[in-house]
Amino acid sequence: MSEPTLPQTEPRATLREVFAGRRGRLLIALLLSEFGAAVQGLAYSTVLPVTAADLHGSALYGATLAAGSLSAVLVLSAGAGIVVRIRPAILLFGATGLYVVGVLLAALAPTMSFVLAGNIVRGIAAGLLAGFGLSAIGGLFDDRTRPRVFGLFAMVWILPSFLGPAANAAITLAFGWRWAVAWPVVIVVVARILVGRQADVIPWERAGERVRPLNGLIVVAGLVLASVGSGLVDAPSGTTRLTVAVALLALGLIVSIAGSLRVIATAARSRGRFALIATFFLLCGGFFGLEGLLTVAVIDGAGGSVAAGAVVLAAALVAWTLVALIPWNSWLSTPTRISAGCTVLVIGIAGEIAVQVVSTGQVAVVAAAAAALFAGAGMGLAYPALSSAAFDALAPARVAVVATAVAFGETAATSVGSLLGGGTYSLVSSGSGELTTRAGLVLSIALCGGAALGAVVLSRRTREASPAGATAAPSSA
Structure with missing residues (x-):
């Protein structure tokens, strides 16, 4: 099996060429x-508390919130066996249905049980369509233009x-939560009709990949397991229960991370490609x-306001988008971009830890925003380079398999990361009177930093396992 080759420099890919x-x-x-999918997902996050209250389903709130991502992970982790057996247009039609x-x-x-069932079904559809979309990008765009394409998706x-949250909140107040949940379907269905009109251009050949x-x-x-552990302690209730909660969270994270790496290794079939996708998984998790x-x-x-928190979060997202859109491939090599991005993310996470250790008030908010800019810039550097390089020097018959693994890596990493950070903080803040809020945040952020540090280590393996060379031949499509 050929290894992906990471070219040192590439001609600049223009947006005119990409489109x-x-x-x-x-x-x-x-x-x-x-x-449309982004608007839909944010609509659910915005109105789900209102939905649970209206339907008297608070007991199912947590399960409903997690159901979509878990079912998507399940579909994607089963491999590309479904995607490679069904023509793109048929798969698109079925998943949209x-x-x-x-x-x-x-x-x-x-x-509330119907909302839970709906999220499970939506998650299955999302898993199928994630593999479909990445297969289309991997099959149609060559090694030079693909990083630019992945940068556009961040935007x-x-x-x-x-x-999204403000618009959906306004719709909920004016018309009710049901309309807030339903209206984005119009955007999604129209978009997928447009995708279907061009679906025949996607390279496809039937394969016997196992499920x-x-x-x-x-x-x-x-x-x-990790979710149960993170929510098991809701008050200081004794050492035994806290020990069980910590054990469940730790065991669940170990099992899910090990299982995820197994899924990636099964799809990669080579050390170089495994290193690329595993680095991507750890980067996203961090x-x-x-x-x-x-x-x-x-x-x-840090004692800031809700508005300050929103600004800091926006700083990370905006930095990710802007850096991802810059055509770095005209002067910065792919291996360097990957290593630099992972390292800059670690610096950003370290900055957030420092904020919790040494500062409060307005100075802390400004410092947190600066650290968030570094974290977002790290993602902007590494995310498109890693997700694109996974397809380099790849035989057409393997595109759908690797695409499914890349989609799985990001989806699973989102769930693992939320439990690594948020799950740990939830457990620590509700179950221990010995740790302050800031100490709990330091621990939780440090665990995310551990994932990012793992990405830094593995990014060196991508350079060693995939020496620079010529890019794969451009697609004829």
Whole structure:
């Protein structure tokens, strides 16, 4: 199996080139679909507390919140066995149908259990479509243009992140939570119709890739264990219960991380590609874990306002987007960009830890924003380079397999990161009277830093395992 080659320098890929022809029209449709999915996901996050109160389903709140990501992880961790057996247009139609069913189950729900079921169905659809979208990008864009494409997908999340929660809250107040849940389906369905019109341009050939449900069950079981552990202690209730909670959280994280690396290794089939996707997994785990803690770190740790917390979070997201859009490949090599991005993320996380240790008030908020800018810039450097390099020098028959592994890496890392950071903080802050809020935040952020540090170490392996060389031949599509 050939290793991915990481070229030292590449000619600059222009946006005009990226959006040219039918593949450009397909890319626009995929970006619109991603935008709709972002709005939909933020709608659920915004209105779910209102939904739970209205349907008297608070007991199912946590399960409903996690259901979509867990079912997506399960689908993606089973491998590309489904994707490689179904033509892209048929897969798109089926997954979109599941998505609409999931939204309707939630929007028309008479009880909270229907919302839970809807999120499970939506998660299955999201898992299928994540593999589909990355397969299209991996098959249509060559090694030179692909990093620019992945940079564009980061940009799509900026507008929903800023305006989505406020818009959905306004819709909820004016028309009710059901409309807030339902309205983004229009954007998503229109976008997927546009994708379907160009789907025949996507390279595809039927393959006999195995479906591996056991891998997915191991990962999901670990995530469930960790979730149970993080929520087991809701008050200082004795050493025994706290010990059990810590053990469950630690065991769940170990199982889910080990299972995730097993899924990635099964798909990669080479040391170089495994190092790339595993680095991507750890990078995403570190950043998304930190992202979930930024607001609480500013408000509870540094004594800032809710608005200050939102600004710090926005700083990380904006930095990610802007840095990802810069055409670094014209002068900065891919291996250097990956290593630099992982290192800058670690610096940003270290800065957030320093804020909790040495400062409070306005100075702490400014310092936290600066550290968040570093963390976001690290993602902007490494994220598009890693997700793109996983497809370098890849045989066409393997594109769907690697695409599914990359999509799995990000989806699983989001769940693992939220438990590594937020789950640890939840457990520590509710179950121990011995640690202050800031000490709990330092511990939680440091664990996210551990994941990012692992990405730094593995990024060196990507350089060693994948010596620089010529890029793969450009796609003819």
